[in-house]
Amino acid sequence: MAPLKILICGGGCAGPSLAFWLARCGHHCTIVERFPALRASGAQIDLRAQGIQVAKRMGLLDVIRSKLVDEAGVVMVDTQGNSKATFMANKSGKGAQTGTSEYEIMRGDLVRILYDVTKDNVNYVFGKTVEHFEQDERCVTVHFSDGQIDTYDLLVGADGQGSRIRQAILPPDSPDTVRRLGVYMGYWFVPRADTDNNYRKMYHIPGSRMVMSRVHSPTEGQAYFTFRDDSEELRSLLRAPVETQKEFWAQKFQGSGWQTDRLLQGMKTTENFYCQDVVQIRTDTWSKGRVALLADAAHCPSPLSGMGTTGALVGAYVLAAEINRNSNNLPQAFANYDKVLRPFVNEIQKFNPLFVTLAWPKTSFGIMILHFIAGLLAFFRIPDIVARLSKEEKGGWLVPEYPELKSALQA
Numbered sequence: 308m309a310p311l312k313i314l315i316c317g318g319g320c321a322g323p324s325l326a327f328w329l330a331r332c333g334h335h336c337t338i339v340e341r342f343p344a345l346r347a348s349g350a351q352i353d354l355r356a357q358g359i360q361v362a363k364r365m366g367l368l369d370v371i372r373s374k375l376v377d378e379a380g381v382v383m384v385d386t387q388g389n390s391k392a393t394f395m396a397n398k399s400g401k402g403a404q405t406g407t408s409e410y411e412i413m414r415g416d417l418v419r420i421l422y423d424v425t426k427d428n429v430n431y432v433f434g435k436t437v438e439h440f441e442q443d444e445r446c447v448t449v450h451f452s453d454g455q456i457d458t459y460d461l462l463v464g465a466d467g468q469g470s471r472i473r474q475a476i477l478p479p480d481s482p483d484t485v486r487r488l489g490v491y492m493g494y495w496f497v498p499r500a501d502t503d504n505n506y507r508k509m510y511h512i513p514g515s516r517m518v519m520s521r522v523h524s525p526t527e528g529q530a531y532f533t534f535r536d537d538s539e540e541l542r543s544l545l546r547a548p549v550e551t552q553k554e555f556w557a558q559k560f561q562g563s564g565w566q567t568d569r570l571l572q573g574m575k576t577t578e579n580f581y582c583q584d585v586v587q588i589r590t591d592t593w594s595k596g597r598v599a600l601l602a603d604a605a606h607c608p609s610p611l612s613g614m615g616t617t618g619a620l621v622g623a624y625v626l627a628a629e630i631n632r633n634s635n636n637l638p639q640a641f642a643n644y645d646k647v648l649r650p651f652v653n654e655i656q657k658f659n660p661l662f663v664t665l666a667w668p669k670t671s672f673g674i675m676i677l678h679f680i681a682g683l684l685a686f687f688r689i690p691d692i693v694a695r696l697s698k699e700e701k702g703g704w705l706v707p708e709y710p711e712l713k714s715a716l717q718a
């Protein structure tokens with residue numbers, strides 16, 4: 308079969324994972340990334356469940372292990388920093404992961420790992436994007452932001468939850484694909500304090516607010532500020548200049564106890580600042596003609612799920628295999644991709660809205676109840692026992708075998 312000429316829009320976690328497999332199968336891949344350089348930023352992400360198996364099949368587990376963040380578990384604290392409940396990571400190698408995965412890694416480190424294993428046989432173009440495209444039964448003609456025009460056998464949108472490729476292929480009357488979960492989140496890096504240890508700290512504040520801190524290096528940590536609000540007005544905050552966004556977080560949390568003021572102080576000078584409306588992407592349309600969507604662009608499960616990166620690695624593996632198997636028949640490739648992956652995606656997107664109400668209590672009384680219940684569960688080690696007795700594979704979905712990908716890797 309003739310190799311395909313493939314354009315992937317987005318050089319985050321999913322785009323390079325897809326190119327990893329396709330390039331090894333002999334296809335010609337170009338990745339266009341809007342950011343002017345490798346966007347190796349972001350906070351701590353985790354690899355879980357079937358994502359660990361795919362990373363293993365990519366031969367990347369050892370290099371990922373060498374970059375893991377040492378996080379022992381999660382502690383809920385009160386205003387004085389006293390522990391109210393502690394949940395340990397399950398590092399026994401048996402059963403399922405708990406809130407802290409065995410594979411916690413900084414997003415920047417994973418992006419760099421994926422870039423390093425693809426840069427020699429994938430063409431990366433930074434500071435450029437797809438302005439628009441048109442397609443017929445023979446090719447996709449892509450118009451780039453620098454005025455260049457080129458044709459490809461296929462185009463993949465791996466451009467994250469706000470995907471412009473998705474917006475271009477979805478039918479105009481398609482139901483709302485962005486499901487807002489009613490939580491806003493801002494996170495940034497802060498200098499590590501002497502009192503910081505390798506536990507993630509979680510501090511609840513009346514007014515449905517919650518702050519988390521974790522550390523990832525001898526000198527640096529991360530602050531996560533979150534609150535529950537499903538009003539529309541705040542959405543414009545995400546489009547405001549960074550200084551306005553910072554002002555917002557400072558006003559909303561200043562003087563709220565525990566270490567919030569120290570973490571807000573760190574925000575003023577941080578170079579790693581990121582804000583988001585917590586959403587899921589749900590759509591029945593993952594492809595149109597010669598254009599397909601991948602990972603967050605197709606099925607972002609939300610950061611609350613801890614499954615975004617796993618979804619990216621697993622989705623890239625399935626899409627690459629189906630494109631490679633059906634390179635003469637792309638509609639078949641995309642239909643198989645949907646059929647094989649959809650049950651896994653349905654599993655990682657399972658979400659009960661009650662979780663948000665319970666996890667961000669509104670009043671001091673609500674926080675007291677949360678601490679009491681969490682304390683009981685932690686005391687009897689219920690999450691730990693449940694995790695050890697559970698299966699890691701989400702929903703029992705097994706990563707499909709594609710022997711040709713394995714052979715391509717060994718070649």
Ligand SMILES: Cc1cc2nc3c(=O)[nH]c(=O)nc-3n(C[C@H](O)[C@H](O)[C@H](O)COP(=O)(O)OP(=O)(O)OC[C@H]3O[C@@H](n4cnc5c(N)ncnc54)[C@H](O)[C@@H]3O)c2cc1C
Pocket residue numbers: 316317318319320321322339340341342346348349350351352353414435436437465466467468470471494581601602603604610615616619
């Ligand atoms: C800067 C950043 C920080 C993040 N931090 C966290 C975090 O701390 N915790 C967490 O759970 N998740 C985080 N995420 C999301 C997480 O990486 C993804 O949920 C997950 O890894 C799935 O990967 P993805 O490749 O689909 O999306 P992403 O990793 O979001 O990658 C999408 C890529 O596409 C690029 N892009 C977007 N639009 C265009 C365009 N029009 N043209 C070309 N390129 C485009 C983006 O710059 C990005 O490099 C972050 C994402 C980004 C971009």
